[in-house]
Amino acid sequence: MLQVPMEYYLILSAFMFTVGVAGVLIRRNAIVVFMSIELMLNSANLTFITFSSYLGNSIGQIFVFFVMTVAAAEAAVGLAIIIAIFRNKLSVNIDEINIFKW
Amino acid sequence: MPANNYEYFLLLPHIVLSVGIVLSILIEIFTRKGKEVLPWFSSLLFLFVGFYSIINIDKNFFIFGGMVEVGGRASIFNFIFNIAALLTVLASTDYIKKYGINYSEYYILIQSSVLGMMVMAMAHDILVIFMGLELMSICFYILAGLNRKRSSNNEASLKYFLLGSFATGFIVYGIALVYGTTGSTSIQNIFENFMQYFNNILFIVGMLLLLIGFSFKIAAVPFHMWVPDVYQGSATSVTGLMSTAGKAAAFSVLLILLGTSLSYSSPIVFRNYFSVIAVLSTLVGSIIAIAQTNLKRMLAYSSIAHAGYMAIGLAAGNNYSFAGITFYLAAYVFMNIGAFTIISLIEGKDETRLTLNSYAGLNKKSPFLAAMMSLFMFALAGIPPMAGFFGKYYVFFGAIKSDLTWLAIVGVLSSLISVYFYLRVVVYVYFMNENEQFEIEKSVGSNLAISLTGLLVLLFGIFPDSLMNLIVNFIK
Numbered sequence: 001m002l003q004v005p006m007e008y009y010l011i012l013s014a015f016m017f018t019v020g021v022a023g024v025l026i027r028r029n030a031i032v033v034f035m036s037i038e039l040m041l042n043s044a045n046l047t048f049i050t051f052s053s054y055l056g057n058s059i060g061q062i063f064v065f066f067v068m069t070v071a072a073a074e075a076a077v078g079l080a081i082i083i084a085i086f087r088n089k090l091s092v093n094i095d096e097i098n099i100f101k102w
Numbered sequence: 103m104p105a106n107n108y109e110y111f112l113l114l115p116h117i118v119l120s121v122g123i124v125l126s127i128l129i130e131i132f133t134r135k136g137k138e139v140l141p142w143f144s145s146l147l148f149l150f151v152g153f154y155s156i157i158n159i160d161k162n163f164f165i166f167g168g169m170v171e172v173g174g175r176a177s178i179f180n181f182i183f184n185i186a187a188l189l190t191v192l193a194s195t196d197y198i199k200k201y202g203i204n205y206s207e208y209y210i211l212i213q214s215s216v217l218g219m220m221v222m223a224m225a226h227d228i229l230v231i232f233m234g235l236e237l238m239s240i241c242f243y244i245l246a247g248l249n250r251k252r253s254s255n256n257e258a259s260l261k262y263f264l265l266g267s268f269a270t271g272f273i274v275y276g277i278a279l280v281y282g283t284t285g286s287t288s289i290q291n292i293f294e295n296f297m298q299y300f301n302n303i304l305f306i307v308g309m310l311l312l313l314i315g316f317s318f319k320i321a322a323v324p325f326h327m328w329v330p331d332v333y334q335g336s337a338t339s340v341t342g343l344m345s346t347a348g349k350a351a352a353f354s355v356l357l358i359l360l361g362t363s364l365s366y367s368s369p370i371v372f373r374n375y376f377s378v379i380a381v382l383s384t385l386v387g388s389i390i391a392i393a394q395t396n397l398k399r400m401l402a403y404s405s406i407a408h409a410g411y412m413a414i415g416l417a418a419g420n421n422y423s424f425a426g427i428t429f430y431l432a433a434y435v436f437m438n439i440g441a442f443t444i445i446s447l448i449e450g451k452d453e454t455r456l457t458l459n460s461y462a463g464l465n466k467k468s469p470f471l472a473a474m475m476s477l478f479m480f481a482l483a484g485i486p487p488m489a490g491f492f493g494k495y496y497v498f499f500g501a502i503k504s505d506l507t508w509l510a511i512v513g514v515l516s517s518l519i520s521v522y523f524y525l526r527v528v529v530y531v532y533f534m535n536e537n538e539q540f541e542i543e544k545s546v547g548s549n550l551a552i553s554l555t556g557l558l559v560l561l562f563g564i565f566p567d568s569l570m571n572l573i574v575n576f577i578k
Contacts, residue, residue, distance in 0.1 A: 037270075040271030041270070048281065051285075060278075066229060067232075073236070078243075078264075081243065084256050088253050088256055089256075097256075097260060099253060100257065100335060
């Protein structure tokens, strides 16, 4: 069976991470920013799985379970925070969330 | 190495705290008295865990296959976290009623965040560090936004959440790369063959991402953008805990990482990184704080500057400076919680009295609060014989030991700048005429917390050697 080289997975996950970072920096909708952060976590998961599989070492797979759990907890808290802010402001645009300056 | 079945016994503080959290949730569900019982229950819990840890400081072992260190350094940090949480609970029982966050969850979240910090302080495996970090951070995101009807709380918690999880993304990706190049998540294994991995570009990138992520958490420039907004927007008691214990927990992880690298005598390759961070943080924090009139925001910038002073110790990278950082953290925790408690007494119902003007003539309204505020400001500025002076002294001395005299000079210069805005508060308190009439709230718990922190700050300042010797013995 033809095996895909490890580099392909690593390049894909690095690309996903870059897209996530760019999304956080460029997008202005709080939910899209949050989705970009999840993309960053998932790119790290892909890296873990790749290394775990090619090193023949199970620590990476265990780590992925922990990262997924944390991402779920973060999603619950984060969406609750975004809902709370939407109720007060009727907007989730982070440019309008600007009581504090300098 | 202790016998296998003994390992769980060494983890007693963590187990007691975990059971306490579950019990607190049950108390909240099944009784109607959660709000009255939980402050006392959590105070007792923190007292027990803190003192149990510090009494068992000699039992210094690596357990669970080297994943976790108990006793020693972990005990010192457990003590700091638990006493900080105890003081916060004491100071906030009256405050949270005024602020509108008198929920039982407040105490449960504080307990959980302290558990996260304790896990971080004992970890010798990146997986354990990550779990502790997230447990602490997620609790802080909720605590920052606990009053969901206040837009300042909403904004603080959204900013904290987005930037905090952004930093988590960096940390996780960095861990993934480090794991990939070393095949292990144990800090011991990673640093044993550090120089051999150091030719690998993936390993360098991974380490750098990890360090950047933790620089976010310790609030160092250029990763400090969230700090002023979050500290100003959250409830004052919560800010007191986040800015002290949370920072101490992040520093405990950096101390473990750099300490392990030191014990395998790999050269301190992180020196340049931490030197840059230290210079930027001390100068930017001190200079921008001058322009602030809001006291909470001023203390936020001062907390950035303090992260910079501690980063000087990280750059120095010897055992003495690491012990100095631990001493500095202990001192910083007490003086900052004291200052925030005074702010929480004065700020009024809708946080209307946060500016310097409200502190004018405080001496006439309450001589006790005025004296304590000056004490904490002198301590934060680093004027002897307060604890803050010796924290800075040990860290700068550690830097000179590593031939980083220029860094120590930068630190001293920016302390001089910072004296201006700390002493300005004292001038307002004692030498200005009062231009606002208001009643200062009476709160036994807050006054107790202020007296205790004041006493500790003075004690650490007058007898610094006894604490420092204890720390030096256990930081190897």
